[in-house]
Amino acid sequence: MNSLAAVTGSLAAVGYGLAAIGPGIGVGIVFAAYIQASARQPESAGYNRTWLIMGFALSEALALFGIALGFVWAGA
Numbered sequence: 001m002n003s004l005a006a007v008t009g010s011l012a013a014v015g016y017g018l019a020a021i022g023p024g025i026g027v028g029i030v031f032a033a034y035i036q037a038s039a040r041q042p043e044s045a046g047y048n049r050t051w052l053i054m055g056f057a058l059s060e061a062l063a064l065f066g067i068a069l070g071f072v073w074a075g076a
Helices: 011-019 021-040 042-075
Strands: none
Touching: 011 021, 011 042, 021 042
């Protein structure tokens, strides 16, 4: 049987590319919320910065899990 289009290469890379969309959107939302909160009430920027770093770290952890699982499944 002839195939019209064949996918070659690592599907783990395609999966990670798709998995990186969610954390990318999440990081954008976190920073947008921080900017909006600081613009509305500038004196609370120091307090909100703690939540900014926490939200950024948790969003980026999803991307790191995605790339780690991609390497694990690529080796299997």
